[in-house]
Amino acid sequence: MAPRAVRVGSARFRMDDLLQTTINGIASGSIYALGAIGLSLVYAILKLVNFAHGDFMTLGGYVAFAVNVSLGMPLVVAIAAAVVAVAVLGLVTEELIWRPMRKRGAGLMQMLLLSIGLAFVLRNLILLTWTGESRKLNVDDTASYGIGIGRVSLLQILVIGIAAAALVGVGLLLTRTYVGKSMRALSDSFDLAEVSGIDTKRVVTYTWILGGGLAGLAGVLAAVFTTLTPNMGWTLLLGIFAAIILGGIGNPFGALVGGLALGLVQEWSTNFVEPTYKEAIGFAVLILALLFRPNGLLGHATRTG
Amino acid sequence: MSADEPTSPDEAPVDTPITEAAVDDQVTTADVAETVVSDDLDVVQPVLRAEHLVGGYVPEVDILRGCDLTAADGEIVVVVGPNGAGKSTLIKAIFGLITPREGRVYLRDADITGTPANRINGLGMSYVPQVNNVFPSLTIHENLQMGAAKRRKGMDARIEEMYELFPRLRERRRNRAEGLSGGERQMLAVARALMPQPSVLLLDEPSAGLAPKAVAEVFETVKRVNDSGVTIVMIEQNARAALAIANRGYVLEGGQNRFTGRGVDLLNDPHVAELYLGGAAD
Ligand SMILES: Nc1ncnc2c1ncn2[C@@H]1O[C@H](COP(=O)(O)OP(=O)(O)O)[C@@H](O)[C@H]1O
Ligand SMILES: [Mg+2]
Numbered sequence: 001m002a003p004r005a006v007r008v009g010s011a012r013f014r015m016d017d018l019l020q021t022t023i024n025g026i027a028s029g030s031i032y033a034l035g036a037i038g039l040s041l042v043y044a045i046l047k048l049v050n051f052a053h054g055d056f057m058t059l060g061g062y063v064a065f066a067v068n069v070s071l072g073m074p075l076v077v078a079i080a081a082a083v084v085a086v087a088v089l090g091l092v093t094e095e096l097i098w099r100p101m102r103k104r105g106a107g108l109m110q111m112l113l114l115s116i117g118l119a120f121v122l123r124n125l126i127l128l129t130w131t132g133e134s135r136k137l138n139v140d141d142t143a144s145y146g147i148g149i150g151r152v153s154l155l156q157i158l159v160i161g162i163a164a165a166a167l168v169g170v171g172l173l174l175t176r177t178y179v180g181k182s183m184r185a186l187s188d189s190f191d192l193a194e195v196s197g198i199d200t201k202r203v204v205t206y207t208w209i210l211g212g213g214l215a216g217l218a219g220v221l222a223a224v225f226t227t228l229t230p231n232m233g234w235t236l237l238l239g240i241f242a243a244i245i246l247g248g249i250g251n252p253f254g255a256l257v258g259g260l261a262l263g264l265v266q267e268w269s270t271n272f273v274e275p276t277y278k279e280a281i282g283f284a285v286l287i288l289a290l291l292f293r294p295n296g297l298l299g300h301a302t303r304t305g
Numbered sequence: 306m307s308a309d310e311p312t313s314p315d316e317a318p319v320d321t322p323i324t325e326a327a328v329d330d331q332v333t334t335a336d337v338a339e340t341v342v343s344d345d346l347d348v349v350q351p352v353l354r355a356e357h358l359v360g361g362y363v364p365e366v367d368i369l370r371g372c373d374l375t376a377a378d379g380e381i382v383v384v385v386g387p388n389g390a391g392k393s394t395l396i397k398a399i400f401g402l403i404t405p406r407e408g409r410v411y412l413r414d415a416d417i418t419g420t421p422a423n424r425i426n427g428l429g430m431s432y433v434p435q436v437n438n439v440f441p442s443l444t445i446h447e448n449l450q451m452g453a454a455k456r457r458k459g460m461d462a463r464i465e466e467m468y469e470l471f472p473r474l475r476e477r478r479r480n481r482a483e484g485l486s487g488g489e490r491q492m493l494a495v496a497r498a499l500m501p502q503p504s505v506l507l508l509d510e511p512s513a514g515l516a517p518k519a520v521a522e523v524f525e526t527v528k529r530v531n532d533s534g535v536t537i538v539m540i541e542q543n544a545r546a547a548l549a550i551a552n553r554g555y556v557l558e559g560g561q562n563r564f565t566g567r568g569v570d571l572l573n574d575p576h577v578a579e580l581y582l583g584g585a586a587d
Binding site: 188 | 400402424434438440441451498501
């Protein structure tokens, strides 16, 4: 295998580019996916477009930074702390903001504006606490390993490995456990879940914990893979929305597929055009995909009533 | 001209002026006395009793204006009436989806007025809404599991019983509910509602929008479920077919009871036939 690749000079070079962009695509795609699943579930269940979700991710990154760099503890501990912290944040916002607002009959628009407000508050608190300086987690970003067809960096392995484990876990949760199935049931129809006797309040609570935890994890991985700034999550949010729409709004598996597809397309595009265009390319693909599948890749052809 | 013909017997609009103008005027104005067309209808120990329900969706507008409904153990009770009569609202008030301003709802001896729907489910009464009554992206099996919220221990055995009752659901257990035909979807909705082993099942127009063959299947299903001991309270647009299998029937209009009686007696009553069933049978 290897010698042949060496002999075909320029072809080998392109093989390696393809490998690198594919791996990077999977990595950034899984970060999108982790962010998108929680955002999509919360939207489907509560009809809340949570613009603060990106800043939930940012906070996850900074909590990891505080534990990993400021306190000098291992990355695993930092990841766990970030996941727990943002899950708790999700829960707290549900108790203090979202549930009371729903009780008062707040509509989609009020909730959306409120979430934008929350996003700014969080970002400014982060800015106050950690300043705007860009940060890095304590991970060796020079280490890499040969895998026969090329080299992969420790960063890539970490991000993809952790994300894959989390995504498989979420998949199992949603398809194998009672609470996971209930989350999908509430996404389909909150009213029917209510009359079926499902404890909807409990399921909503778990949804915030899951969505928050995944956002925290996505934030740490984004901080590992790129650099951590107070704007990191807000910037990622656009791609996450695209991933959700691409996969099919309200479908957690759609969010996963949409996230990976978006990440891969964006990274692959850098083989042909300047990397600065990759965001634009992502959205071009989104529009193109929706022309053929208006309800997203995993969306229903038509919703049956 | 065909355009002038009523679309179908069960959809014949009641607000169309009919010869008995005096009766009709009363219908459109307020507070008509309820006509009981059968005698000895009283029940000593009803399983479900709604008494003089008044209320609606917003405080200012009463959709229900003094509705009563009684179901004895093991009965099929059918509620008919024109569109907008308040039939669905009556069922929602019984199931705690809206809280009536006046009146009470009793399930056996318990006063359940104002108890949220979510809890009524665990008290022995289930409800199948007219639309959106299955979880489309969940499989048939998962839909049944979602019906079992309160009885997770005996869940698998109960699902097995549902598959015995509806073998077609077993065949498709791994399929998503969105792929089911209209008739199968109603079956699944009923099976889901039966999961907590209710003694009373509320059905809102289970045959609406179905092909004739599927309509017959739904009525067959209802009878089968009733044979297993479940009391049925069912709203139906297919009024003739429904009253034919009803032990007790109610004609509702303007949020009030208009006629009450055994199913057959209502079918044979000339006023009911004229006003609500699109003319006399045969
Ligand atoms: N969710 C709702 N909010 C406000 N009004 C409603 C709602 N649902 C029904 N109504 C009104 O209540 C009245 C009775 O409706 P409904 O009980 O659905 O009638 P039926 O089931 O007999 O056709 C109608 O005038 C309808 O417009
Ligand atoms: Mg109705």
